[in-house]
Amino acid sequence: MLVRETATSVSVSINGRQHDFEVEPHxxxxxxxxxxxxxxxxxxxxxxxxxxxxxxxxxxxxxxxxLSLAIQCHGKTVITIEGLENPQTGELDPVQQAFVENxxxxxxxxxxxxxLSARALLDEKxxxxxxxxxxxxxxxxxxxxxxxxxxxxxxxxxxxxxxANAGGIADTGGASGQxxxxxxxxxxxxxxx
Amino acid sequence: MRTIGTSPPILEARDKVTGRAKYVDDMQADLFVKIxxxxxxxxxxxxxxxxxxxxxxxxxxxxxxxxxxQRLINFGTHRPxxxxxxxxxxxxxxxAAIAATSEAVxxxxxxxxxxxxxxxxxxFDPEEALQPAAPKLYPEGNNFCAAVDLPPHQSxxxxxxxxxxxxxxxxxxxxxxxxxxxxxxxxxxxxxxxxCMACWEGDQxxxxxxxxxxxxxxxxxxxxxxxxxxxxxxxxxxxxGGFGGKYTGRYQYLVCLxxxxxxxxxxxxxxxxxxxxxxxxxxxxxxxxxxxxxxxGVITAIHFSGLFDVxxxxxxxxxxxxxxxxxxxxxxxxxxxxxxxxxxxTNHFRSECMRSVQMPYLAFAVETVVELAAEKLGMxxxxxxxxxMPTTGDMMPPTEYTHNYGDYPQARLDLFPAAHMLEQVKGKxxxxxxxxxxxxxxxxxxxxxxxxxxxxxxxYGGFIAESGTTAAxxxxxxxxxxxxxxxxxxxxxxxxxxxMLVSEALGLPLDKVSIVAGDTRSGQGDPFNARSSHxxxxxxxILLQAVEKARQKLRNWIxxxxxxxxxxxxxxxxxxxxxxxxxxxxxxxEFVGTLKSPVTGRAEGAPxxxxxxxxxxxxxxxxxxxxxxVEVDTETGEVKPMKIVAGMFPGRMINPGVVRGQAIGGATQxxxxxxxxxxxxxxxxxxxxxxxxxxxxxxxxLDMPAIETxxxxxxxxxxxxxxxxxxGGRASGEMSAWGAVAIANAVHNATGVRVSESPLTAEAVLxxxxxEARRDAGSEADREAVR
Numbered sequence: 001m002l003v004r005e006t007a008t009s010v011s012v013s014i015n016g017r018q019h020d021f022e023v024e025p026h027x028x029x030x031x032x033x034x035x036x037x038x039x040x041x042x043x044x045x046x047x048x049x050x051x052x053x054x055x056x057x058x059x060x061x062x063x064x065x066x067l068s069l070a071i072q073c074h075g076k077t078v079i080t081i082e083g084l085e086n087p088q089t090g091e092l093d094p095v096q097q098a099f100v101e102n103x104x105x106x107x108x109x110x111x112x113x114x115x116l117s118a119r120a121l122l123d124e125k126x127x128x129x130x131x132x133x134x135x136x137x138x139x140x141x142x143x144x145x146x147x148x149x150x151x152x153x154x155x156x157x158x159x160x161x162x163x164a165n166a167g168g169i170a171d172t173g174g175a176s177g178q179x180x181x182x183x184x185x186x187x188x189x190x191x192x193x
Numbered sequence: 194m195r196t197i198g199t200s201p202p203i204l205e206a207r208d209k210v211t212g213r214a215k216y217v218d219d220m221q222a223d224l225f226v227k228i229x230x231x232x233x234x235x236x237x238x239x240x241x242x243x244x245x246x247x248x249x250x251x252x253x254x255x256x257x258x259x260x261x262x263q264r265l266i267n268f269g270t271h272r273p274x275x276x277x278x279x280x281x282x283x284x285x286x287x288x289a290a291i292a293a294t295s296e297a298v299x300x301x302x303x304x305x306x307x308x309x310x311x312x313x314x315x316x317f318d319p320e321e322a323l324q325p326a327a328p329k330l331y332p333e334g335n336n337f338c339a340a341v342d343l344p345p346h347q348s349x350x351x352x353x354x355x356x357x358x359x360x361x362x363x364x365x366x367x368x369x370x371x372x373x374x375x376x377x378x379x380x381x382x383x384x385x386x387x388x389c390m391a392c393w394e395g396d397q398x399x400x401x402x403x404x405x406x407x408x409x410x411x412x413x414x415x416x417x418x419x420x421x422x423x424x425x426x427x428x429x430x431x432x433x434g435g436f437g438g439k440y441t442g443r444y445q446y447l448v449c450l451x452x453x454x455x456x457x458x459x460x461x462x463x464x465x466x467x468x469x470x471x472x473x474x475x476x477x478x479x480x481x482x483x484x485x486x487x488x489x490g491v492i493t494a495i496h497f498s499g500l501f502d503v504x505x506x507x508x509x510x511x512x513x514x515x516x517x518x519x520x521x522x523x524x525x526x527x528x529x530x531x532x533x534x535x536x537x538x539t540n541h542f543r544s545e546c547m548r549s550v551q552m553p554y555l556a557f558a559v560e561t562v563v564e565l566a567a568e569k570l571g572m573x574x575x576x577x578x579x580x581x582m583p584t585t586g587d588m589m590p591p592t593e594y595t596h597n598y599g600d601y602p603q604a605r606l607d608l609f610p611a612a613h614m615l616e617q618v619k620g621k622x623x624x625x626x627x628x629x630x631x632x633x634x635x636x637x638x639x640x641x642x643x644x645x646x647x648x649x650x651x652x653y654g655g656f657i658a659e660s661g662t663t664a665a666x667x668x669x670x671x672x673x674x675x676x677x678x679x680x681x682x683x684x685x686x687x688x689x690x691x692x693m694l695v696s697e698a699l700g701l702p703l704d705k706v707s708i709v710a711g712d713t714r715s716g717q718g719d720p721f722n723a724r725s726s727h728x729x730x731x732x733x734x735i736l737l738q739a740v741e742k743a744r745q746k747l748r749n750w751i752x753x754x755x756x757x758x759x760x761x762x763x764x765x766x767x768x769x770x771x772x773x774x775x776x777x778x779x780x781x782x783e784f785v786g787t788l789k790s791p792v793t794g795r796a797e798g799a800p801x802x803x804x805x806x807x808x809x810x811x812x813x814x815x816x817x818x819x820x821x822x823v824e825v826d827t828e829t830g831e832v833k834p835m836k837i838v839a840g841m842f843p844g845r846m847i848n849p850g851v852v853r854g855q856a857i858g859g860a861t862q863x864x865x866x867x868x869x870x871x872x873x874x875x876x877x878x879x880x881x882x883x884x885x886x887x888x889x890x891x892x893x894x895l896d897m898p899a900i901e902t903x904x905x906x907x908x909x910x911x912x913x914x915x916x917x918x919x920x921g922g923r924a925s926g927e928m929s930a931w932g933a934v935a936i937a938n939a940v941h942n943a944t945g946v947r948v949s950e951s952p953l954t955a956e957a958v959l960x961x962x963x964x965e966a967r968r969d970a971g972s973e974a975d976r977e978a979v980r
């Protein structure tokens with residue numbers, strides 16, 4: 001059914017672990033994250049780059065994983081919402097913590113994407129203005145909150161020192177080349193691959 | 194108060210910010226469903242060929258009108274329908290459903306299905322649909338009220354309420370104004386697309402669904418599949434937003450029917466964004482309002498009439514007055530009033546209520562004619578409103594608002610601080626400085642004009658129906674408590690709010706209380722679930738009754754241990770004492786620890802008990818007042834919202850952070866309704882024009898002005914917590930979503946031009962400005978001619 005001849009090997013660091021995949025040229029990063037790795041924190045709200053729910057960090061930059069082909073991620077580092085906590089302590093990233101405390105979350109479907117957009121923004125500019133915060137999440141639609149408590153959450157996070165781990169994972173071994181080959185681990189939610 | 198009034202985070206927040214919260218689309222599934230939708234808005238299927246599709250590797254089952262049961266599915270708010278009908282009534286109406294081993298295979302099979310249609314003429318406008326020669330969607334025609342195959346709860350001959358003699362009221366008036374409006378159809382646009390998964394395990398049907406109404410799905414699925422209720426399970430733990438768009442629908446039954454052919458397999462349908470946007474929407478409506486008042490500004494009569502396009506399968510819920518919870522229509526004191534609504538089928542996809550049934554429409558029409566009347570009378574429109582608003586203790590008019598459930602006696606308003614709220618909202622929008630008269634901007638800069646506007650409406654406090662609502666609580670000897678409820682969490686924080694009620698009632702820290710909800714196996718039910726903003730008021734009230742029953746058992750145990758009469762034992766919060774000796778109080782939870790077994794309490798609403806009193810003879814209602822400041826570019830017609838003030842009356846805020854979030858979120862949706870959001874349809878190409886977020890404009894972060902809130906707290910101490918409103922808390926989920934007309938009124942004041950349609954897009958505003966300019970030019974020419 002699906003053409004497999006064109007599969008290409010890619011090697012991607014995802015949340016600090018190295019993953020090697022055989023991917024089809026049409027496979028998106030979002031599909032790989034959700035269906036092969038079960039990283040379902042990355043949400044699909046529109047699957048065409050409008051809503052921002054699928055936002056992840058690619059080499060530290062917020063990108064839309066539904067519009068990014070997996071093969072484009074070869075040799076790069078991906079952080080999803082699951083990779084934002086400190087894996088040792090379970091401590092939340094200051095952005096996540098601020099969303100919890102400031103009612104930045106209602107239904108939550110857009111939240112992983114917005115948290116990652118905010119993380120990328122704060123990594124680029126530690127103390128953004130309100131206008132800059134709104135620009136930073138302009139690509140993310142939230143239907144519940146009206147954004148105000150989200151903006152307040154990001155402002156609160158910007159007042160917190162960035163944790164050692166936040167957005168980085170550099171200290172978990174992933175970047176030092178520890179590899180975990182997932183080539184055989186292609187058990188998919190869409191079992192017919 | 195220990196817990197109530199604090200703002201702990203919502204219980205699900207941590208799981209949601211870490212991606213751990215599993216929504217239905219995040220779960221493991223075995224088979225994936227795609228739907229073949231009709232290519233024509235109105236047709237009969239002449240033939241369907243699934244042979245090629247069935248032979249494809251990976252295709253597990255296909256449903257068509259030929260192999261689904263020939264019985265109607267009952268719904269709460271969807272017209273009873275076949276799962277797939279040979280008669281298709283809108284673009285995308287179900288023609289076939291395919292289950293396959295992957296979405297890609299299902300998609301390929303979808304393309305391989307051949308359908309032949311007998312195309313019929315279609316009708317898209319509700320007025321045209323009522324004409325005798327209009328194409329008929331149903332044998333009896335397109336007037337929903339005349340439908341013959343409706344279940345009792347949907348069967349209402351005519352949606353009309355009136356009191357006094359409206360014509361007499363207009364005869365008494367010195368000033369009469371009237372207006373017509375065309376209200377566009379906003380889509381619910383939750384970020385989580387509609388999704389349902391089902392699995393038949395032996396003789397048990399398990400449904401995972403993102404829905405407002407698991408109890409309804411549970412009951413109706415059991416009925417449809419001839420299963421006892423005990424063999425159907427509905428699970429709905431995390432729902433990615435609803436706003437009225439995720440009640441039960443036929444797609445859930447397609448999934449269950451496919452799964453029935455594939456025992457043991459988890460079969461899932463996730464609609465695409467495009468399918469979700471064209472699944473349901475707020476009804477488009479044509480409204481008319483007429484208002485009469487005396488010279489000194491007393492309203493003598495109000496007449497509201499609405500024509501609601503409920504699409505092919507929408508129901509009375511979409512535009513109904515009778516179900517109107519006596520809200521809205523009682524906004525102003527008047528001896529003579531008539532409110533009527535007609536729901537009409539067209540060849541559009543169905544409509545569904547959105548953050549209130551009809552209130553945003555009613556407010557839009559009435560708050561327009563209120564402004565027109567104030568203008569004619571030369572009054573400040575806020576003074577005019579103030580003069581006609583009811584207040585605490587006022588007798589409400591003798592409406593027949595619940596005539597579909599039986600008569601109800603006349604009642605008084607328990608608390609109604611509308612005047613106080615009006616003052617606060619006016620203060621926050623800067624009425625004293627910025628109000629320059631109706632149709633007068635307060636600031637002009639080149640083509641840009643700034644103005645402010647305001648609107649007021651009444652709602653029903655969430656205290657609307659307890660019939661069928663059940664709740665339970667389990668008090669554990671380890672010092673924890675578990676609440677069991679059938680409230681449906683959609684992100685509005687109801688699980689947290691209910692836990693806070695239990696925490697307060699039992700004097701337990703909040704982290705010692707948990708809740709079981711979103712699971713019909715909890716044994717609890719609620720025919721409304723997340724509907725009508727009633728969960729805090731009604732489910733909370735029933736839950737507190739359950740706590741009281743558990744407390745009564747504790748009282749008995751304490752009494753037997755102390756060898757006294759239970760009536761002598763007083764329990765309050767985390768302490769108990771003997772009535773005769775208040776000097777010695779004992780820690781309740783130490784006693785609970787000695788019991789070694791849990792104590793439970795369970796309560797249920799009285800059958801057929803709707804619109805109950807909060808105390809004898811009194812009902813709970815709420816004012817809503819919204820003010821807006823806008824800047825209009827008169828060259829382009831573009832409206833820029835500058836500020837919104839949302840005034841609500843939550844009674845007592847159980848969790849102020851949650852209430853504020855509801856107020857701001859609702860105001861944001863009403864802003865979208867007012868300015869940008871409408872599902873466009875092109876009748877020539879037969880295409881919905883904005884089925885995605887590229888073309889359908891929901892408010893984004895930079896679109897939003899500052900939203901300030903006025904959240905008035907006032908509690909009637911005579912109303913006991915477990916009998917009336919829970920600790921005085923009232924609904925807060927919908928009210929700020931009714932204020933779209935405040936933005937329209939602000940546009941009028943900025944430009945002097947009234948736009949009689951919504952949304953007030955740049956095009957609509959420019960059209961109105963140009964029309965006004967032509968009228969001015971015309972009258973100028975007339976004057977020239979006279980000279």
